Amino acid sequence: MFKSKKCIYKQDLALLLLFSLLACIFVLLPPLNETPLRIIFALPLLFFIPGYAFIAALFPRNDSISGIERFTLSVGFSIAIVVFDGFAVSMTEWLFRPNSISISLSLITLILVEIAYFARRRHPEEEQFSFSFKDFVESIKKDDDKTVLMSKEERDRQKMIEKALVIALVLSIVIATAMFAYAKVTREKETFTALYILGPDGKAENYPTVASPTQPLTVTVGIENHELEKINYILQMRHDGTVIQELQIPLEDGETWLEDMTYPGTQLKQDQSKLEFVIFKEEVANFPYRSVHLWITxxxxxxxxxxxxxxxxxxxxxxxxxxxxxxxxxxxxxPIYFNIEYSTNGVNWIQWISSTERTLDMFTGEEGRTYYFRSKAIDDSGIEEFVENVPDAQTTIDLTNPEISLSLSKSGTQLNIRATSSEELEDMTAYVTALYFSADPVEVEMSSSDGITWSGTYTITNADKTHLIEVVGKDFALNSGEASENF
Incomplete structure (x- = not known):
């Protein structure tokens, strides 16, 4: 149980947390991580802060060790903590990176600061450690005198503490060095492929952004293999997703491919379009391995x-x-040629017929689907017309006959005919046939405001005689449905 005493001096612990937070901010967040302050805040986090927090937790009293010992041990144990922490982080998915090491060291510092805070509270207020720069300087000057004035037991105790700390520090450094050597020997070399494009001066700047059939666009494309093995790359040049050119490029490890590639500028667009260079390893997949692009007009x-x-x-x-x-x-x-595309949602288009001179063809689809169609004309020079992402025509395949229900009511000599369809209809007609003598059906005009509910009226001359009422409706695909009832 901790005694209910206050931790009188905690400014140094608060400064540790503040510096750790600032180090994370200046290491993680752009554009701050591109300023010199990144180094200023990162160095204390690596070489002093975690070790100071560890020593503060280990020696919470004022008289435990001298100021120079506290400083020296803080630096030594910081190095050891960084090495241990770096080795542990390198075994995780985050690896040994500035971001991961900064966050992990800050978390370690936070835990040690909390331990140091409660450790100080266990001692009387006058014995709790408090930092003073003046006392730190004087402790360096008077350390020898202080040792002379100590009793033999105090000197022996002081020597035992110093000996234990030195042994602990040496062991930490030895273990840290061994872990570093192990990580160095066993670490797998990082593998990657570099894909880049260069402007006309061979630099990553001043890229061309305007193309036309009379002014093709040329850039230099580079691929560097650092995969530690031979790779067969597939390079594609795409314009708004359409493959313009495809190359097979086998490269040994460490080999570089650098060539000019020219976009002919014949796939014309009124707005900005995306000229993209993508590579795959060994075979074309759904997603490229690497990609770079330019926005062109x-x-x-x-x-x-x-x-x-x-x-x-x-x-x-x-x-x-x-x-x-x-x-x-x-x-x-x-002369022109046609590329005909279709879609089932009006957004994602599929090539149906390419480079044809025909002007008609049979299309086969599935029942219940809506199909959208658009065309793109190409002349002998390869110049294509503008195509917006909207269809030229569309239709829905409907093979289902509508279901119709019939409802009849009488008002005086007037017969009210009401029919309801399971889907919207293009047309509906009612027929009334008198069954008490041989007569042709009488056609009754039906009307509707929504294509679902239809109504019409018929005047009955012999109300006490039986009549046959039939309704026939057709949907927009000319599928028909009917219903009948005697009245």
Whole structure:
């Protein structure tokens, strides 16, 4: 149980926490971690603060050790703590990095400061350690005199403490050195691949940002293999996700590939577009191993663009196979070719037909799906038309017949016909047939405000006779449903 005494002097412990916090801030947060203050705050965290907190916890009394001993041991044990902590952190997923070592040392300091705070409270107030720079200097000058005035038991006790501390410090340094040597010998060499692009001066600056068919864009692409083995790289140049060029590049460990790559500028866009260089290892995967990119614009002055569009389709179709047609023109009457794409959500597009001169084809889809279509015209020079991320036409495959329910009511000689459909209908018609004599059905016009609920009226001339009421409805895919009832 701790005695209920106060810790009178704790300013030094508060300063330790403050310096640890500032060290983390100036090591972790940009742009502060790019200033010289990073070194000023990081050095005490590495070579003094954790050791001082450890000694403060170990010797909470004023008369335990002298000021110069406290300072020397603080430096020595800080080095030992840093080595032990660095070895432990290097075994984790965070590895030995400035961020991880700064945070871990700050946490160790926080724990030791709490121990030191409670350790000081265990002693009378006049015996608790308190730091004074003046007393620290005088302790250096008078240390020998103080030793002379001590009794034999006090001198023996002082020597035992000093001997134990020296042994502990030497053992810590020996163990830390051994751990450092072990980590150095067993640490696996870091492997990586460098992918970069250079401007016209061979530097990572002044990149070209404008392209056109008459002004292709050229950059230098570099790949460096530091994977400790031979790697077969696959390099792709992409424009807004479309692969423009693909190269196979095998590189030995330590080998560098550096070549110019040219984007022809024929995939024209009105807004900014992304010119990207990506690499894969051994085979193309869903996600590249490394990537770099430029944002570019296109110079459209003096360029005649082809135009194309997919012709409108019915909103609904009652067949899984249907005809899709498209057309296009060129301002100079040059030949054009068509790339036809489709989508099931209007956002992600899939190539259906590429570089064709045809203007129609049969498309096969799945029941219940909505399909979106768009076209892109390309002339003989490879110049493509602008294509926005919107469809030219769309349709939904619907093979299901609507279900219709019928409700009848009478008001005088007027028969009220009300029909409800399971889906929106394009048209509905009612037929009334008198069953008491041979007669043709009478067509009754039905109307609706939402395509779901339909209503119509019919005047009955013989109210006491039986009539057959039938309703027939068609949805937008021309699927029909019907219902009937005698009245």
């Amino acid at each position: 296109h110079d459209l002055s003096g360029i005649d663009l082809p135009f194309s569009t997919v012709l409108p389709l019915p909103s609904h179709i009652n067949s899984t196979s249907f005809m899709v047609q498209w057309e296009g023109t060129h301002p100079n009457n040059e």
